[in-house]
Amino acid sequence: GAGVSQSPRYKVAKRGQDVALRCDPISGHVSLFWYQQALGQGPEFLTYFQNEAQLDKSGLPSDRFFAERPEGSVSTLKIQRTQQEDSAVYLCASSLVYRPLSEKLFFGSGTQLSVL
Amino acid sequence: SQKIEQNSEALNIQEGKTATLTCNYTNYSPAYLQWYRQDPGRGPVFLLLIRENEKEKRKERLKVTFDTTLKQSLFHITASQPADSATYLCALGNAGNNRKLIWGLGTSLAVNP
Numbered sequence: 001g002a003g004v005s006q007s008p009r010y011k012v013a014k015r016g017q018d019v020a021l022r023c024d025p026i027s028g029h030v031s032l033f034w035y036q037q038a039l040g041q042g043p044e045f046l047t048y049f050q051n052e053a054q055l056d057k058s059g060l061p062s063d064r065f066f067a068e069r070p071e072g073s074v075s076t077l078k079i080q081r082t083q084q085e086d087s088a089v090y091l092c093a094s095s096l097v098y099r100p101l102s103e104k105l106f107f108g109s110g111t112q113l114s115v116l
Numbered sequence: 117s118q119k120i121e122q123n124s125e126a127l128n129i130q131e132g133k134t135a136t137l138t139c140n141y142t143n144y145s146p147a148y149l150q151w152y153r154q155d156p157g158r159g160p161v162f163l164l165l166i167r168e169n170e171k172e173k174r175k176e177r178l179k180v181t182f183d184t185t186l187k188q189s190l191f192h193i194t195a196s197q198p199a200d201s202a203t204y205l206c207a208l209g210n211a212g213n214n215r216k217l218i219w220g221l222g223t224s225l226a227v228n229p
Contacts, residue, residue, distance in 0.1 A: 042219030107159025
């Protein structure tokens with residue numbers, strides 16, 4: 001596709017509800033990242049995939065957060081039993097190469113999650 | 117702990133002037149540094165990447181410097197335009213398998229006509 005696509009654009013959830021956020025990376029991009037961005041803050045790393053392999057999930061805040069990328073393209077970030085502190089913008093980014101010194105990330109517009 | 121500091125206050129400049137944004141870091145030895153632009157309601161957009169062995173990088177009206185002794189990067193926008201108004205983020209990374217970029221809070225730039 002033309003860019004990284006995320007859906008839904010906005011999500012309002014009641015506390016305790018499960019949510020699933022989708023990311024369609026640019027076709028052919030090997031690397032996929034999820035970030036969390038609170039208002040007025042920079043993005044915070046959550047997890048990283050190289051193709052279908054989740055190589056780093058050290059940024060996931062708790063075991064309520066789960067991410068997958070089963071076929072090495074589309075990825076889903078799932079949050080179980082949402083809490084108010086989960087309210088943030090969730091950004092997905094992809095990159096073509098697996099060479100950090102040359103890598104630039106392409107971001108989607110994010111999903112703004114509000115937990116009431 | 118690792119820390120990145122960007123201009124803490126919003127920057128307001130007149131159209132045509134040069135905007136200079138700073139990114140300082142502590143307790144970290146990055147192999148590269150990236151600058152991104154972020155508009156409200158949008159994801160960050162990549163602008164420039166500079167490696168630790170590079171002093172300066174240019175792209176059109178943009179210039180980035182990287183001083184590993186001072187632990188500082190400067191980001192310059194020359195001949196600024198109102199369309200340059202946005203939040204600018206710096207992000208640091210290393211060369212290993214750790215793919216976690218560490219991000220600053222961003223600096224809000226407003227270019228007034």
